[in-house]
Amino acid sequence: MSTNQSIQAPSIDAVSVDRQTRAAVAIAMVVLGAVLVWGVGFAHPAFIHNAAHDTRHALTYPCH
Amino acid sequence: MPLSAAGLALRLVLVALLAGAVGGGLLTVLQAIKTEPLIRAAETFEHAATGAAPGGATAAPEEWEPAPGLERWSYTLLANALAATGYALILLAGFTIRRGVTWRSGLIWGLGGFAAFVLAPMLGLPPPLPGTELADLAGRQAWWIGTVVATAGGLALIAFAEPRTKIAGAIILALPHVIGAPTPEGFSAVPAEIAGQFVSATLFTNLVLWLALGALTGLAFSRFVSGSRSAA
Numbered sequence: 001m002s003t004n005q006s007i008q009a010p011s012i013d014a015v016s017v018d019r020q021t022r023a024a025v026a027i028a029m030v031v032l033g034a035v036l037v038w039g040v041g042f043a044h045p046a047f048i049h050n051a052a053h054d055t056r057h058a059l060t061y062p063c064h
Numbered sequence: 065m066p067l068s069a070a071g072l073a074l075r076l077v078l079v080a081l082l083a084g085a086v087g088g089g090l091l092t093v094l095q096a097i098k099t100e101p102l103i104r105a106a107e108t109f110e111h112a113a114t115g116a117a118p119g120g121a122t123a124a125p126e127e128w129e130p131a132p133g134l135e136r137w138s139y140t141l142l143a144n145a146l147a148a149t150g151y152a153l154i155l156l157a158g159f160t161i162r163r164g165v166t167w168r169s170g171l172i173w174g175l176g177g178f179a180a181f182v183l184a185p186m187l188g189l190p191p192p193l194p195g196t197e198l199a200d201l202a203g204r205q206a207w208w209i210g211t212v213v214a215t216a217g218g219l220a221l222i223a224f225a226e227p228r229t230k231i232a233g234a235i236i237l238a239l240p241h242v243i244g245a246p247t248p249e250g251f252s253a254v255p256a257e258i259a260g261q262f263v264s265a266t267l268f269t270n271l272v273l274w275l276a277l278g279a280l281t282g283l284a285f286s287r288f289v290s291g292s293r294s295a296a
Contacts, residue, residue, distance in 0.1 A: 021069045022160050029076055029157035036150030042205060045096045050129035054136070055143035058091065058099045060182055060191035060266050062204035 072289070076156045079284040084149025087277045094272060099263040103194060106254045106262075110195025113253045123144070148273065151177060152281050154216075159285045162224070170282015171275055176219050178230040178274035182267070184215040184237075188245025191266045195254045199246035211240040 017025075040052045041061035049056075056063045067075070130136040155173050159165040165173065185208045192198055214236050221233025 001224055004194065016071055017067055017069070022163075025073050025076065026157040026160045028073060029080075029153045029160070031179070032077070033080075033150040033153030033157070034151070036146050040147040040150070043208075046127040047129075050127060051139040052143035053129075054095065054103060054140045055091075055147060057103050057192065057194070058095045058144075058266065058269060060186060060189075060270065062189060062198075062201060062208050063192045064166055064194065064196075064198060064201065 067289075072160070075289050076153065076160065079281060080149050080152040080156055082143050083152040083277055083280040083284060084147075086280060087148030087152065087273055088145025089150060091269065091273050091275055092141045094269040095144070096137075097139065098269050101263065102258055102262045102265055105258055106193040107251075109254045109258075110196075113195060114235065121171060135277075141208075148277060152276070152277055155277060155281045156285060156289075159281070159289075164290055165282045165285050167177065167279045167283035167286070170278040170280070171280070172277070173282065174274040174278020175187060176216070176223075177278065180212050180216040180219060182270040182274070184240070185211045186263070186267070187241060190264055193250055193254055193259055193262050195258060196254040197248040197250045199248045203246040207245045211245075213248070214240050221271050245268055 001043070039048070041056055041059065053063075130139045155170070155177060158173060159170075188211065189204055189208060190196075198204065216234045218235075218237030222230050222265065225233060
């Protein structure tokens, strides 16, 4: 890759990423997001429940 | 310059962390005003009913729990930011598939997230307050997760699929409510007024959170991920 090319193309372009790559990345993001939501909202260990207690109530996750 | 898969993923994660931090902060402020007074009020009834000491969650007393005040709020802020980051990642995944978004169309996505994660589950399960009478936890969690997935999938089909497949989307959307949510057997000591106010408070809080996340992630995606070629 020439330096000239990267100077000419300062804007980032996810639109031109091919469909399969976008789908794979999107699935990875959904999995990561679901893990975060599950950890905050559903994980059973008592210390996690107690730390995230008020968040679970505010976000209306099933609790108690 | 096309992004690599890793480059795209990194950008999405950074945008999600940014939106999650802002959304988590906003949620914490809304919580302090709207939901927290009701949770504390419900806890006084819960402790009166069970004879437990006031001051925290309902786990066994020997379990660690954050001290009231700054420590409890700090953990709440952290948990809020993590959950908001999770929501943001799911929105950004949708933008990546659909290729383009603006802050305005991000608001519509935010409404969709609100419908899937808050409104549809609440049609079957009232938002739980400490001390209220509730059905078995595992059953409620399963119905909640199933409803979120069915609503998100159903809405996506209705919005983006071909006309005949849209009908399947509507059926998937309705399915959890045909099955029905688990219902509690008894009644609790927490006054119905508190439970009713908590429904309004959580609807308001979560609607604002999702609209903010939708607009923020939409704006950030159009600026930092899809460049100037966002296709609304």
